[in-house]
Amino acid sequence: MRLVLLGAPGSGKGTQAARLRDHLQVPHISTGDLLRAEVAAGSKLGLEAKGIMARGELVSDAILLGMLEDRFSRPDTRGGFILDGYPRNLAQADALGKLLIRIGQPMDYAVQLEVPTELLVERIAGRAKAEGRADDSPESVRTRLQVYNDQTAPVIDYYRQQGQLTVVNGVGSLDEVFARIIEAIVPAHEVG
DSSP states (O other), rough: OOEEEEETTTSHHHHHHHHHHHHHHHOOOEEHHHHHHHHHOOOOOHHEEEEEEEEOOOOOOOHHHHHHHHTTTTTGGTTTEESSOOOOOOHHHHHHHHHHTTOOOOOOOOEEEEHHHHHHHHHHHHHHTTOOOOHHHHHHHHHHHHHHHHHHHHHHHHHHTTTTTEEEEESHHHHHHHHHHHHSSOGGGGOO
């Protein structure tokens, strides 16, 4: 099973990705974690990314895609993977689709966790307060969510046009949301 998890900050992507990893027995690949690991390992792409980040710039799509291609070549991804944090824009979605077809691992589903904006603001503000972070005011959270929506709306449309998008209600208990995801991605005859 090859999945892309889409959802705004606070939608529960990371939590559900960890549960899906355990349930489906496939790796959870977070591009942020992958980038940090490549930098720490001192790989060619990691060193290139480190220099870019040291200048305060964003790592290019080409570098991220190279890291993903390397990650997808490892044996643990043969049965699939859960991709979290990528693609964030249309160019990345298109490049990822071409890469996965080229390596013979086409995407099965893009799962969008849908949560109302006000609940996202509440979740993120609550998380920030619990972690003692003052930078997540409701106004800044709304701005971040608007940027996310503006950037990812084309990605959602891309997967919809590919017939790969499944939208899941991300409101409810962790178990309820997880059950909805499983129901959306696993054919009824395989559940059980």
